Amino acid sequence: MELYELTKMFPKDIDGGIIESPAARQYFTGFNADSGYLIVSKNGNVFLTDSRYIEAAQAQVDCCDVVLLTDAKTQIPKYLKKFNCSSVAIEARHVTVSGLRDYSKMFKADDFKAVFDNRFDKFIRYLRCAKREEEIKHIKAAQAIAQAAYDNAVRYIKPGMTEREVALALDFHMLRNGAEKVSFDTIVVSGKKTSLPHGVPSDKKIEFGDFVTMDFGAVVNGYHSDMTRTIAIGEASDEMAEIYSIVLEAQTAAIEKAAAGVVAKDVDAAARSVIEQAGYGKYFGHSTGHGVGVEIHEDPSISSVNEYVLCEGNVITAEPGIYIPDKFGVRIEDMLLITADGCENLTSTPKELTVINN
Ligand SMILES: [Mn+2]
Numbered sequence: 001m002e003l004y005e006l007t008k009m010f011p012k013d014i015d016g017g018i019i020e021s022p023a024a025r026q027y028f029t030g031f032n033a034d035s036g037y038l039i040v041s042k043n044g045n046v047f048l049t050d051s052r053y054i055e056a057a058q059a060q061v062d063c064c065d066v067v068l069l070t071d072a073k074t075q076i077p078k079y080l081k082k083f084n085c086s087s088v089a090i091e092a093r094h095v096t097v098s099g100l101r102d103y104s105k106m107f108k109a110d111d112f113k114a115v116f117d118n119r120f121d122k123f124i125r126y127l128r129c130a131k132r133e134e135e136i137k138h139i140k141a142a143q144a145i146a147q148a149a150y151d152n153a154v155r156y157i158k159p160g161m162t163e164r165e166v167a168l169a170l171d172f173h174m175l176r177n178g179a180e181k182v183s184f185d186t187i188v189v190s191g192k193k194t195s196l197p198h199g200v201p202s203d204k205k206i207e208f209g210d211f212v213t214m215d216f217g218a219v220v221n222g223y224h225s226d227m228t229r230t231i232a233i234g235e236a237s238d239e240m241a242e243i244y245s246i247v248l249e250a251q252t253a254a255i256e257k258a259a260a261g262v263v264a265k266d267v268d269a270a271a272r273s274v275i276e277q278a279g280y281g282k283y284f285g286h287s288t289g290h291g292v293g294v295e296i297h298e299d300p301s302i303s304s305v306n307e308y309v310l311c312e313g314n315v316i317t318a319e320p321g322i323y324i325p326d327k328f329g330v331r332i333e334d335m336l337l338i339t340a341d342g343c344e345n346l347t348s349t350p351k352e353l354t355v356i357n358n
Pocket of ligand 1: 226
């Protein structure tokens, strides 16, 4: 179905395309493999993958024929001819310089015209933006696993534990409970280190009075989840509580804004204006959110410049933050499913300032 949607988007000067990026291959075939080529055209599609994956791919992939990849140089032109393609699009954003050289040789011999002007990538990214029911199911399952790991973590985090210990505990809980892997290297930072939006967990011990920021996710059937919570250990100063409430208000504004028909940059503006009006604009450097799916960061970006109009089925994050160097930072992140009249928050973990005393 998605392959049909893709080839329907081909303009007159594109007859076929070769998909080789892992994320796009996974998206269209539902199959996760390290290597392979998905050849798409209006006249037929085929998935070529090597002997490591062929048995599983033949059992799982039902969108097209699955053929054993033995020699790309001869097999790719063979199928392009079979499907009557003369101009062939490649994924410009993913093909390497040496890959392009290989394609050029391959195409020259058979007089195919290569199209590598980004349009093919754009079509694929556009399709991936709006999730199907099945994709949403996987994302929800991944999110449920991440939330359970968080619920578990807040029961035992206490002064004296290191950031790495907390990160490992989150990872272990997710993997133990059905995650095929974690979405990205789990972020756990504490105290002054919370001012680093993507800080790395270290052997720093968590102390009484610290903020702890945890940003993590699980992967289920190739689909990612993403959430962030910032909690206080033992007590929160008035300033910590103040900054936390501004970030929460900004995030709430973004969530209230998010709906089909709304421009992505307006969702960013909803969050950003709250933080700017509170006087902390310069401490919020990143975008408000991003799409999530077969990749942890994908379209649509919820940035101050993205003119993309949200549609039903988009899954995006809302994750504003305030990061004050050498002091502390706060980020709160939920995943949202865009609906006709608003959004469904896929993250149900509470967000009021949590002060834990374990
Ligand atoms: Mn995120």
